[in-house]
Amino acid sequence: MRQATTLPMTLASASPRRRELLGTLGVPHQIHVSDAEERDDPIPDAVRAGVPVLALADQDHPTVRAWRKLDDIRQRIGDGLILAADTIVVLDGDVLNKPRDPADARQMLGRLAGRWHIVYTGVAVARGAALWLDCVASRVRIAPLDTAAITAYVATGEPLDKAGGYGIQGLGGALVQQIDGSFTNVVGLPLCTVWLMLARAGAPPPIDPGDAFRRWRSVPGREAMAHAGGAV
Secondary structure (H helix, E strand, O other), X not given: OOOOOOOOEEEEOOOHHHHHHHHHOOOOOEEOOXXXXXXXXXOOHHHHOOOOOOOOOOOOOHHHHHHHHHHHHHHHHOOOEEEEEXXXXXXXXXXXXXXXXXXXXXXXXXXXXXXXXXXXXXXXXXXXXXXXXXXXXXXXXXXXXXXXXXXXXXXXXXXXXXXXXXXXXXXXXXXXXXXXXXHHHHHOOOHHHHHHHHHHOOOOOOOOHHHXXXXXXXXXXXXXXXXXXXEO
16 A cells, blocks of 8 residues: 555545545545536637547537536635546437436436447546546446336436436446446546546555455445456
């Protein structure tokens, strides 16, 4: 274990999943929540130059959305070490956000069933005036699902606050057949990428991402997710 950084850090996220994953890296942090991801004000050229290229509009690009959250928090609390992330699900070029209602969730899961889709998480880190941007993609295959299975899962209420209508770290993990890429990216915070970005910002987390992932996955109830595979 490395010596922990003493830099104060802010996580710009309301997601309990991101808070928990960041905590496994041994990073003490405070929470400031932003809903600025849907802003449409112009993106500075210096920021746009660092945004990974994806065939998505700005309002859907997860790295742009992460930067907007970060920028909102930075304007509120001033310069410091700030981390923001945003996760989207893409199928056939369509961005599947959080379902509007149970009917929308059933429709999303019906489209995803038996098929591969892509989960993108955009990550933004700032320290003072310096900014680092990245995006991680994982391919996910959902198992074939019949109407009864979809209806039963939606009835749990879990899909309603999850992009794409499922949560891999919860009951939705049983729906996932295979992952090609980072598992924690699908949860919402790709640990390896976050570790590297914080290291570039001069604040390497004290716990290795592999050890952090094993610790996170050892929590009772998560063993069932092991069948899907996936890297850290």
